[in-house]
Amino acid sequence: xxxxxxKKQILKAVxxxxxxxxxxxxxxVVSQELGVSSATIxxxxxxxxxxxxxxxxHTSAGRVPSPSGYRLYVNELMERRSLSxxxxxxxxxxxxxRLESVGGVVANAGALVSSLVNYxxxxxxxxxxxxxxxxxxxxxxxxxxxxxxxxxxxxNVKSQLQSAALxxxxxxxxxxxxxLNAHFAGRSRAEMGEHLLSVSEQLPPELFLVLSKTxxxxxxxxxxxxxxxxxxTGASRLLKMPEYRDADKAHELMTFLVDNKENLPVPEDGxxxxxxxxxxxxxxxxxxxSVVVASYDIGDGMRGLVGxxxxxxxxYATVTARLSYFAESLTKMFGKGLPAADDTxxxxxxxx
Amino acid sequence: xxxxxxKKQILKAVxxxxxxxxxxxxxxVVSQELGVSSATIxxxxxxxxxxxxxxxxHTSAGRVPSPSGYRLYVNELMERRSLSxxxxxxxxxxxxxRLESVGGVVANAGALVSSLVNYxxxxxxxxxxxxxxxxxxxxxxxxxxxxxxxxxxxxNVKSQLQSAALxxxxxxxxxxxxxLNAHFAGRSRAEMGEHLLSVSEQLPPELFLVLSKTxxxxxxxxxxxxxxxxxxTGASRLLKMPEYRDADKAHELMTFLVDNKENLPVPEDGxxxxxxxxxxxxxxxxxxxSVVVASYDIGDGMRGLVGxxxxxxxxYATVTARLSYFAESLTKMFGKGLPAADDTxxxxxxxx
DNA sequence: TTTAGCACTCAGGAGAAAAGAGTGCTAAAA
DNA sequence: TTTTAGCACTCTTTTCTCCTGAGTGCTAAA
Numbered sequence: 001x002x003x004x005x006x007k008k009q010i011l012k013a014v015x016x017x018x019x020x021x022x023x024x025x026x027x028x029v030v031s032q033e034l035g036v037s038s039a040t041i042x043x044x045x046x047x048x049x050x051x052x053x054x055x056x057x058h059t060s061a062g063r064v065p066s067p068s069g070y071r072l073y074v075n076e077l078m079e080r081r082s083l084s085x086x087x088x089x090x091x092x093x094x095x096x097x098r099l100e101s102v103g104g105v106v107a108n109a110g111a112l113v114s115s116l117v118n119y120x121x122x123x124x125x126x127x128x129x130x131x132x133x134x135x136x137x138x139x140x141x142x143x144x145x146x147x148x149x150x151x152x153x154x155x156n157v158k159s160q161l162q163s164a165a166l167x168x169x170x171x172x173x174x175x176x177x178x179x180l181n182a183h184f185a186g187r188s189r190a191e192m193g194e195h196l197l198s199v200s201e202q203l204p205p206e207l208f209l210v211l212s213k214t215x216x217x218x219x220x221x222x223x224x225x226x227x228x229x230x231x232x233t234g235a236s237r238l239l240k241m242p243e244y245r246d247a248d249k250a251h252e253l254m255t256f257l258v259d260n261k262e263n264l265p266v267p268e269d270g271x272x273x274x275x276x277x278x279x280x281x282x283x284x285x286x287x288x289x290s291v292v293v294a295s296y297d298i299g300d301g302m303r304g305l306v307g308x309x310x311x312x313x314x315x316y317a318t319v320t321a322r323l324s325y326f327a328e329s330l331t332k333m334f335g336k337g338l339p340a341a342d343d344t345x346x347x348x349x350x351x352x
Numbered sequence: 353x354x355x356x357x358x359k360k361q362i363l364k365a366v367x368x369x370x371x372x373x374x375x376x377x378x379x380x381v382v383s384q385e386l387g388v389s390s391a392t393i394x395x396x397x398x399x400x401x402x403x404x405x406x407x408x409x410h411t412s413a414g415r416v417p418s419p420s421g422y423r424l425y426v427n428e429l430m431e432r433r434s435l436s437x438x439x440x441x442x443x444x445x446x447x448x449x450r451l452e453s454v455g456g457v458v459a460n461a462g463a464l465v466s467s468l469v470n471y472x473x474x475x476x477x478x479x480x481x482x483x484x485x486x487x488x489x490x491x492x493x494x495x496x497x498x499x500x501x502x503x504x505x506x507x508n509v510k511s512q513l514q515s516a517a518l519x520x521x522x523x524x525x526x527x528x529x530x531x532l533n534a535h536f537a538g539r540s541r542a543e544m545g546e547h548l549l550s551v552s553e554q555l556p557p558e559l560f561l562v563l564s565k566t567x568x569x570x571x572x573x574x575x576x577x578x579x580x581x582x583x584x585t586g587a588s589r590l591l592k593m594p595e596y597r598d599a600d601k602a603h604e605l606m607t608f609l610v611d612n613k614e615n616l617p618v619p620e621d622g623x624x625x626x627x628x629x630x631x632x633x634x635x636x637x638x639x640x641x642s643v644v645v646a647s648y649d650i651g652d653g654m655r656g657l658v659g660x661x662x663x664x665x666x667x668y669a670t671v672t673a674r675l676s677y678f679a680e681s682l683t684k685m686f687g688k689g690l691p692a693a694d695d696t697x698x699x700x701x702x703x704x
Numbered sequence: 705t706t707t708a709g710c711a712c713t714c715a716g717g718a719g720a721a722a723a724g725a726g727t728g729c730t731a732a733a734a
Numbered sequence: 735t736t737t738t739a740g741c742a743c744t745c746t747t748t749t750c751t752c753c754t755g756a757g758t759g760c761t762a763a764a
Contacts, residue, residue: 026726037738042727060726060745137491139501147501147509149491157499159511235588236606239599247591247599254588378757389707394758412713412757 010044011053012077015065019313022242024062067278074275078317083325109306114234117308117319121234122264124305127226133218136180143167148214158221164210184215189222230261243311256285265291273324278312290314294327299334362396363405364429367417371665374594376414419630426627430669435677461658466586469660469671473586474616476657479578485570488532495519500566510573516562541574582613595663608637617643625676630664642666646679651686
């Protein structure tokens with residue numbers, strides 16, 4: 001059943017007042033706003049309660065939005081405001097600033113977003129399980145050690161000093177490099193492990209030992225890249241919100257954000273923005289919090305997520321506006337190509 | 353003036369009771385413990401108050417230790433218990449476990465210590481400002497790009513894909529490598545910058561551009577290594593302590609731990625363990641908290657710090673015991689040499 | 705020097721009462 | 735038929751008072 005226009009206006013007013021004040025909203029305030037008497041509003045209140053959009057903490061209190069009330073608000077009623085030029089410029093500027101600093105934008109995305117919206121935030125950088133080693137290089141250092149250089153298919157390069165038990169000459173190193181590239185480049189992590197077994201028989205043991213160390217090093221890089229990483233920041237902001245003034249409630253959510261961050265929602269569809277309100281969250285611990293999560297494009301078909309966690313009484317309009325803008329800015333930056341500052345950020349793709 | 357033996361016993365009892373209960377300690381409990389009447393204890397209480405070791409929240413309440421009371425307790429009265437075999441084994445085991453996992457021990461030291469003592473913890477890894485580049489290597493990839501490999505004086509190796517605007521051949525690359533090693537290896541960060549200027553005139557501009565990019569990359573590595581890094585964990589544990597049940601108080605300290613972590617105490621002397629009680633902390637925000645901080649040895653004369661933050665009513669005996677043991681274990685592990693798992697952990701030192 | 709005894713202080717809790725915000729319902733007005 | 739004024743009612747919150755109990759300081763006797 002479609003709600004009357006007036007009911008929608010009333011619901012909207014209740015949600016917005018409640019978001020601002022965290023106090024149940026009475027008929028009087030709304031009546032002033034809509035220009036009808038409080039009695040009329042009360043009648044509408046009663047119906048909106050029956051329909052499940054509003055709730056009453058107790059008989060003689062004002063009304064509070066129910067989860068479905070918030071849902072309707074978010075879907076239909078909320079004004080999808082876009083940022084003012086000023087706000088947008090602020091975000092752009094911060095992004096530019098952070099870009100210069102060590103560690104880059106992504107590492108700071110959580111803290112940035114958290115300060116932007118004043119709620120705890122989280123970031124998810126999804127592991128790349130399709131990554132392979134594109135190329136091995138071995139650079140001699142002395143007769144017992146060399147630098148193993150591993151370039152992965154996303155053109156990142158990592159390296160490590162390796163040393164062998166016995167001395168070996170340059171030819172051996174060239175052989176080894178050839179073996180590595182022939183047998184382990186372009187392979188998935190699992191295949192690398194299998195190959196290691198089959199190669200083991202064709203090589204003198206002391207050489208195999210060196211080779212396997214390098215392969216394991218490369219495997220470690222792939223494992224690391226495949227790992228999904230979730231980080232949370234700004235949990236302490238909860239303490240300033242009336243719903244988390246109670247230390248136990250705050251503690252519960254805060255420890256969840258730290259110790260169970262893997263269970264924060266990671267929407268699988270490619271939607272740019274997802275809002276999960278209260279019980280829409282599968283996870284028990286998030287049942288009376290809301291989560292707004294946006295995805296951004298890293299390039300190479302990879303995506304990152306950045307989300308915000310707060311009470312269901314969240315300022316959805318502001319949060320969605322800022323978060324979307326932030327995610328879009330990130331996508332734009334990655335699209336344009338980041339200036340290289342360290343090896344985790346180099347995105348240029350030279351031809352082979 | 354030296355305190356009588358009985359006064360010391362009384363102070364010790366008060367401190368220990370208060371640490372456990374967070375409630376002012378009355379004369380009755382102490383009298384039962386010491387086997388004298390409560391009136392006697394009350395007389396002693398009054399004197400300990402005059403001497404500044406105890407305080408009275410209000411006239412008709414029990415006594416609470418003052419900062420100097422805690423100080424005396426820590427210096428003279430506290431039993432410096434060593435860990436039980438069981439406890440020690442637990443720590444060792446966790447350390448071994450974490451050692452296997454990605455990221456290594458140091459990255460997790462904070463979280464580990466925090467869970468060990470049940471207070472917020474922080475780690476400081478001091479920057480190495482003496483680090484230099486030991487060696488540059490350039491590995492050709494194609495006619496426009498190469499891998500820059502930088503080995504620093506602590507034998508860590510980092511690398512990055514670099515590309516030039518114009519094609520160049522292998523000879524040029526060898527020249528470049530030679531130039532880099534001749535002019536920039538072994539130099540401090542500042543010297544590298546100066547040298548870049550002087551070299552700029554001796555080179556064709558397109559080659560200089562490539563060279564400067566690599567030098568800047570190396571400089572970035574040195575900068576990164578020189579940076580002092582402070583991390584905090586476990587701040588939410590505060591919420592379980594009676595002194596931080598008040599959301600505002602908790603918020604204040606928690607935001608300090610996150611946003612002002614650089615101002616956490618970093619004792620400059622080489623003491624293995626330092627205890628700062630309440631007002632002994634220079635920083636205003638830590639005036640009614642205590643900090644226990646231990647240092648451990650990374651090798652190469654480098655040190656790391658790991659500390660614990662909590663109310664002055666901190667369980668000093670347990671914290672110092674566990675923290676010392678932890679720091680000693682870390683030192684031992686670094687001494688023995690960590691098994692290499694990724695390039696941040698390799699500590700072996702091959703001869704040049 | 706220690707201890708028993710006693711009057712005194714003060715925080716914290718339990719009720720009771722009052723205030724206040726807001727409701728639902730009825731009956732009149734539009 | 736819808737809206738509104740009016741009013742009694744409900745329930746939380748605040749305030750006040752009183753009371754209790756833990757703990758004290760002081761005095762005088764052991």
